[in-house]
Amino acid sequence: MSNNNSNFDFNVSIDLSGQRFKVVYSITGSEIEAHAKASAVCVEQTIEFPDELVPGGDIRNHILGKIESFTFLTPDRWEAAISYPIEISAFELTQLVNVMFGNFSLKPGVRVERLELPDSILKIFKGPRFGIQGLRELLGVPERPLFCTALKPLGLSAKILAELAYRFALGGVDMVKDDHGLTDQPFASFQERVQRCVEAIERANRETGNKCLYITNITAPAHQIPEKALFAKKNGAGGLMAAPGLIGLDTMRLLAEDDGIALPIISHPAFQGSFVINLENGVSHYTLFGQLPRLAGADGVIFPNYGGRFPFSRNDCRQVVRGATVPMQHIKPIFSMPGGGMSLERIPEMLQTYGKDVIFLIGGALHKIGPDLVENCRTFMKALQ
Amino acid sequence: MSNNNSNFDFNVSIDLSGQRFKVVYSITGSEIEAHAKASAVCVEQTIEFPDELVPGGDIRNHILGKIESFTFLTPDRWEAAISYPIEISAFELTQLVNVMFGNFSLKPGVRVERLELPDSILKIFKGPRFGIQGLRELLGVPERPLFCTALKPLGLSAKILAELAYRFALGGVDMVKDDHGLTDQPFASFQERVQRCVEAIERANRETGNKCLYITNITAPAHQIPEKALFAKKNGAGGLMAAPGLIGLDTMRLLAEDDGIALPIISHPAFQGSFVINLENGVSHYTLFGQLPRLAGADGVIFPNYGGRFPFSRNDCRQVVRGATVPMQHIKPIFSMPGGGMSLERIPEMLQTYGKDVIFLIGGALHKIGPDLVENCRTFMKALQ
Numbered sequence: 114m115s116n117n118n119s120n121f122d123f124n125v126s127i128d129l130s131g132q133r134f135k136v137v138y139s140i141t142g143s144e145i146e147a148h149a150k151a152s153a154v155c156v157e158q159t160i161e162f163p164d165e166l167v168p169g170g171d172i173r174n175h176i177l178g179k180i181e182s183f184t185f186l187t188p189d190r191w192e193a194a195i196s197y198p199i200e201i202s203a204f205e206l207t208q209l210v211n212v213m214f215g216n217f218s219l220k221p222g223v224r225v226e227r228l229e230l231p232d233s234i235l236k237i238f239k240g241p242r243f244g245i246q247g248l249r250e251l252l253g254v255p256e257r258p259l260f261c262t263a264l265k266p267l268g269l270s271a272k273i274l275a276e277l278a279y280r281f282a283l284g285g286v287d288m289v290k291d292d293h294g295l296t297d298q299p300f301a302s303f304q305e306r307v308q309r310c311v312e313a314i315e316r317a318n319r320e321t322g323n324k325c326l327y328i329t330n331i332t333a334p335a336h337q338i339p340e341k342a343l344f345a346k347k348n349g350a351g352g353l354m355a356a357p358g359l360i361g362l363d364t365m366r367l368l369a370e371d372d373g374i375a376l377p378i379i380s381h382p383a384f385q386g387s388f389v390i391n392l393e394n395g396v397s398h399y400t401l402f403g404q405l406p407r408l409a410g411a412d413g414v415i416f417p418n419y420g421g422r423f424p425f426s427r428n429d430c431r432q433v434v435r436g437a438t439v440p441m442q443h444i445k446p447i448f449s450m451p452g453g454g455m456s457l458e459r460i461p462e463m464l465q466t467y468g469k470d471v472i473f474l475i476g477g478a479l480h481k482i483g484p485d486l487v488e489n490c491r492t493f494m495k496a497l498q
Numbered sequence: 499m500s501n502n503n504s505n506f507d508f509n510v511s512i513d514l515s516g517q518r519f520k521v522v523y524s525i526t527g528s529e530i531e532a533h534a535k536a537s538a539v540c541v542e543q544t545i546e547f548p549d550e551l552v553p554g555g556d557i558r559n560h561i562l563g564k565i566e567s568f569t570f571l572t573p574d575r576w577e578a579a580i581s582y583p584i585e586i587s588a589f590e591l592t593q594l595v596n597v598m599f600g601n602f603s604l605k606p607g608v609r610v611e612r613l614e615l616p617d618s619i620l621k622i623f624k625g626p627r628f629g630i631q632g633l634r635e636l637l638g639v640p641e642r643p644l645f646c647t648a649l650k651p652l653g654l655s656a657k658i659l660a661e662l663a664y665r666f667a668l669g670g671v672d673m674v675k676d677d678h679g680l681t682d683q684p685f686a687s688f689q690e691r692v693q694r695c696v697e698a699i700e701r702a703n704r705e706t707g708n709k710c711l712y713i714t715n716i717t718a719p720a721h722q723i724p725e726k727a728l729f730a731k732k733n734g735a736g737g738l739m740a741a742p743g744l745i746g747l748d749t750m751r752l753l754a755e756d757d758g759i760a761l762p763i764i765s766h767p768a769f770q771g772s773f774v775i776n777l778e779n780g781v782s783h784y785t786l787f788g789q790l791p792r793l794a795g796a797d798g799v800i801f802p803n804y805g806g807r808f809p810f811s812r813n814d815c816r817q818v819v820r821g822a823t824v825p826m827q828h829i830k831p832i833f834s835m836p837g838g839g840m841s842l843e844r845i846p847e848m849l850q851t852y853g854k855d856v857i858f859l860i861g862g863a864l865h866k867i868g869p870d871l872v873e874n875c876r877t878f879m880k881a882l883q
Contacts, residue, residue: 121662121871127653127685153807160651161677163862167651176653201652203681205719207744211679211768215741218771219808266545266552267586268512268561277506292546294596296588300512334590335752356600359592361746367720383596386604387780388772395772422538423604477548486506 124170133196135181135229136213140191141222141393147191150222151180154195157216176201192226204237206363206408214396218388225396227436228404235442239370243377243412244445245438245470251351251377252287253324258464258497259472260285261328261450262479262490264310265292271301275309277486281479282317282325284490288472289314290328290354293381297333303341311349326351328379331368332359342374352377352412358384362409369410379450380411389429398429403436406447413448413472418463421454427466434467448472457482460496473497509555518581520566520614521598525576526607526778535607536565536578542601544586561586577611589622591748591793599781603773610781612821613789620827624755628762628797629830630823630855636736636762637672638709643849643882644857645670646713646835647864647875649695650677656686660694662871666864667702667710669875673857674699675713675739678766682718688726696734711736713764716753717744727759737762737797743769747794754795764835765796774814783814788821791832798833798857803848806839812851819852833857842867845881858882 138154140147155178160167167173181194202209214225241247249255262281264274274295281289289310297303307329314327329345331338331353338360342353353376355365369378382402388395395401398416406414414437417423419430430451438446449467452474463473475493482489523539525532540563545552552558566579587594599610626632634640647666649659659680666674674695682688692714699712714730716723716738723745727738738761740750754763767787773780780786783801791799799822802808804815815836823831834852837859848858860878867874 121665121865123651123654125654125658127655129685157807159679160653161679161861162651163866166862166865172651172653176651200684201679203683205681207717207719207741208679208681211681211717211741211744215678215744215768216771218743218769219767219775219802219810220771221775221809266508266547266557266561268545268557269508269510270512273510280506293600294544294546294586294593296590296593296596298588299585300514332592332596334592335746335748356592356596358603359596359600359746359748361720361744361749363720363744364746364749382604383600384603386602387776390604390606390779391772391776394775417604422542424606425604476546477551480506480551481548 123166123172124168125172127171127175129171129175129198129200130233132199132231132233134199134202134231134234135194135196137192137194137226137229139186139224139226140193141189143189144191148183151183151193151195154178154217154223155180158212159197159201161216199231199233202234206238206366209234210362218394221394224392224394225400227397227400232442235444238408238444239410240407240444241410241412241447242369242375244447246445248377248412248448251324252326254287256469258469259287259448260494260497261288261290261472261474262286263290263292263474263476264295265476267292267294269301271305271309274301274306275313278310278327279313279317280486281490282314282323283320284487285321285323285494286325286490288326288328288352290379291330293330293332293354293356293383295330304344307345307348307350315349326377328352328354330354332356332381335360338364338368342368342371346374346376350376352379354379354381356381356383357406357409358382362405365411366409377412378410380406380414382416397432399432399436402433407437407441407444411447413450415450415452415474418451418454420459423453430466450474452476457493457496508551508557509553510557512556512560514556514560514583514585515618517584517616517618519584519587519616519619520579520581522577522579522611522614524571524609524611525578526574528574529576532576533568536568536580539563539580539602539608540565543597544582546601584616584618587619591623591751594619595747606779609777609779610785612782612785615826617827620829623793623829624795625792625829626795626797626832627754627760629832631830633762633797633833636709637711639672641854643854644672644833645879645882646673646675646857646859647671648675648677648859648861649680650861652677652679654686656690656694659686659691660698663695663712664698664702665871666875667699667708668706669872670706670708670879671710671875673711673713673737675764676715678715678717678739678741678768680715689729692730692733692735700734713737713739715739717741717766720745723749723753727753727756731759731761735761737764739764739766741766741768742791742794743767747790750796751794762797763795765791765799767801782817784817784821787818792822792826792829796832798835800835800837800859803836803839805844808838815851835859837861842878842881
């Protein structure tokens with residue numbers, strides 16, 4: 114390549130390890146169109162620079178993305194594995210996501226299917242502190258599927274939410290979480306809610322002998338997250354829920370890695386849906402709800418169950434489970450937490466889909482099966498055994 | 499509504515001001531389908547609870563979203579303005595975005611078109627510190643369109659990036675920004691890059707008498723952002739660029755409101771594209787690139803120009819400008835920064851589209867028009883006068 118359009122020399126030498134990570138994309142179009150898009154990804158996600166100005170040195174040969182494989186899926190869908198030098202990730206989760214799909218999120222026809230990360234990238238992440246095994250140990254439940262419910266509807270006071278929490282815990286629920294819309298509203302402030310709900314659940318635990326955890330929603334303004342997490346920890350909360358779509362994935366990582374907090378982290382999908390709603394742009398269920406929250410240290414990931422009021426298919430849900438549990442060196446496998454569309458009748462089918470390492474998130478359905486909330490919880494719990 | 503399915507009393511009294519904010523959505527489907535989706539938004543974005551269990555008290559009457567208007571757009575597209583009580587936003591940007599589109603991002607057929615916020619919500623945000631007027635004062639350029647370029651390609655050392663920055667500034671560019679892929683790579687570390695680029699641009703400014711600003715990319719791991727922002731400030735950077743899709747919108751707000759930093763903030767669209775790629779889900783250009791970054795304190799917002807390598811239309815771009823400048827009480831109007839697809843020939847058309855209150859982001863094109871980068875900058879600058 115000639116460089117004669119510019120008197121600036123871009124033919125530089127860069128100190129690189131030679132190790133690369135891969136992002137596998139599905140691409141829409143004919144073979145020729147899809148291959149052209151794959152080439153565009155190689156440029157757009159790295160140098161973003163006119164081809165004719167990049168000479169034959171290290172930038173062209175190593176910084177630029179490389180198409181490692183290009184394979185047929187359907188006549189108008191292709192899969193391209195593109196590799197990037199590990200150094201351009203700067204060994205940061207934010208920049209890893211940026212290389213994966215930062216600018217290309219703005220273009221049609223390309224979707225991230227999965228990340229293939231070498232040890233040199235994985236080792237920068239601590240991953241989930243608890244994972245499936247650790248969370249089971251905290252709860253004292255070695256084998257059966259777990260059962261989580263949510264404090265709702267929005268509008269109840271902290272006091273009434275705590276009354277609900279008490280009944281759920283008395284009914285044997287493993288985890289009681291804030292509804293994701295509960296943050297720090299004047300009618301149910303964060304601090305009062307944490308204190309009252311922890312007290313209520315501890316009281317129920319003394320009666321049942323269980324170890325039900327209260328998971329508080331830590332999705333909050335950026336400057337308040339550390340202090341709220343610490344408040345939750347000091348006041349006995351059993352875990353934290355955060356929506357990476359609202360606070361940033363790396364803020365969740367920071368919470369998960371904080372040894373002063375050391376609580377289970379639950380990821381909520383709010384404001385992430387537009388990435389998975391479209392087959393021809395975005396990020397797969399496998400990566401968005403499986404791989405990425407794991408890298409960011411989530412111990413469980415909430416997503417819409419199939420057959421409920423959301424459009425996720427059974428296969429979409431299974432892809433989440435795969436991403437949440439696929440071997441990734443020291444990064445522990447985590448719980449899938451399908452929510453919505455659950456009923457007593459569907460439990461056998463759900464168990465077949467998810468296996469036993471699952472946390473069923475049962476909200477509204479829990480209120481509907483009978484007049485007594487405590488009994489309703491027990492009925493669901495029996496059906497899960 | 500009866501409450502006889504549960505012995506729990508959800509008929510509570512809530513202390514609310516009665517003030518509401520509105521989100522205007524476009525909804526796909528027949529009139530009946532679209533109206534049903536609008537009703538679903540009212541529930542999903544607030545109480546997420548079975549209709550039959552919510553009695554006739556304050557939760558049903560005030561917390562639940564309300565369809566304020568429902569109007570025809572096309573036979574299969576409708577517009578619904580839905581109001582929510584200001585209190586459920588908890589007066590937080592994170593929760594405001596969550597109420598706007600948190601769960602519904604996971605469903606097809608509904609797109610956020612615009613926010614209509616009362617003073618009681620707007621007053622919680624400081625908004626941009628500089629805005630159009632303030633940034634013009636910093637640069638000493640009262641009227642003409644502004645000209646920004648980017649340091650690239652990725653792979654260059656801090657020393658070479660600084661050489662580029664010097665030539666750009668010497669050529670009269672108003673702002674030189676990091677390419678958004680430059681974070682803290684081993685071959686061009688953040689600290690060295692900031693120091694060298696600031697020095698280079700100050701040297702050029704002494705020669706030209708201009709006030710060119712170096713905008714450093716602050717998109718970084720969550721725990722490093724405050725210290726990096728402070729380092730940039732102390733070492734003379736002229737502004738900060740952040741990608742809210744990667745670090746979280748509220749983290750940008752925190753940077754913008756920090757009086758110890760007090761630098762212009764530029765918003766970058768990386769990893770936000772999937773929200774605008776699809777007419778039937780997501781967030782409009784007007785809100786995503788106009789209203790939201792303004793609320794979060796950005797002074798300028800980068801987005802793909804029409805007619806370049808991205809699929810944005812001229813109308814999409816004009817919608818960004820509208821959202822960036824529509825009156826919002828004390829929240830200052832901000833600069834649109836269209837990038838990509840620029841050439842000397844297109845400048846008259848661009849000026850017609852954007853007016854003079856625009857920052858043209860010209861990257862690769864600047865390298866292509868001739869062999870001398872300094873002269874190329876001057877040529878572009880002359881064409882902008």
